[in-house]
Amino acid sequence: MTTLDDFTATTLAGKDQPLADHLGSVVLVVNTASKCGLTPQYAGLQQLHERFGEQGLTVLGFPCDQFMHQEPGTEAEIAEFCQVNYGVTFPMFAKVEVNGPGAHPLFQWLTAPHGEEIPGGDIEWNFAKFLLGRDGTVLRRYAPQTEPADLADDIEAALATKG
Template sequence: MTSVYDFSAVSLSGHPVSLSEYQGKVILIVNTASFCGFTPQYQGLEKLYQQFKDLGVVVLGFPCNQFGMQEPGDSEKIGAFCEKNYGVTFPLFEKVNVNGDKAHPLFNYLKEHAHGVLGSEAIKWNFTKFLIKKDGTVFNRYAPLTKPEDLIGDVQKLLAE
């Protein structure tokens, strides 16, 4: 696999989506959870999406229940929660694993191309973020503590490339 465009995922509504649909865009991929201390970042992610979507930026949310069982709901509950509480309009996908033997292949690719703290590949918690260049390659990985608004400079840099 040479870029994120080589992968596909299933949307919250149950439809397969090839990430090649986002070719030429700056992509922010985030593993999310509805009942996490970082869940309010949904608001910042939506704001970033609204601010830059017309310029070629998309945010992709991948719910994950691997950290503290903080995403227990099914797709319908996840979608309703995100829309009702945070007005999320960016694409959300079915719940995935981001670590372990059953990790979604996209996240294996992301972890391989952008290591975390001290060179670790494993994702440590919800709301780990991966920023993707227009060519589909990984630009950088950001810790859960990094707020979406802190990514604006990097997003603008990638839009200018």
């Protein structure tokens, strides 16, 4: 069975990182953008990171420029924007595509069906969110408009599960 630990992604600093490094943590994967009406969600994602990080939550941000060119910056510009405007300290990765034939393998897997509870389908917009359990499997998918704070109960439940 495919899990998070089957993938590698490139950090904003240009280093390949095995996502298996996060196995054992509850992981929230989010496709992000700096020039989107939903960009203020960075603040909520950072709050989740601060609130639940010591309990085992890891937020992973993946900038994407596929939606109306709302992430036009370089990796260095994205890093600076996130730090200066939102104090982001959770891991951020290099820009990826999340839909179509050029989609990063992680997002090809995330957007596939995960049982009857989590249907597959393209990501609709920036800030789609995927909650993964400690075993690296997909637990939930959230619409871009879902505020990060609304995920707290699901994150707490996932953190309570040892796996």
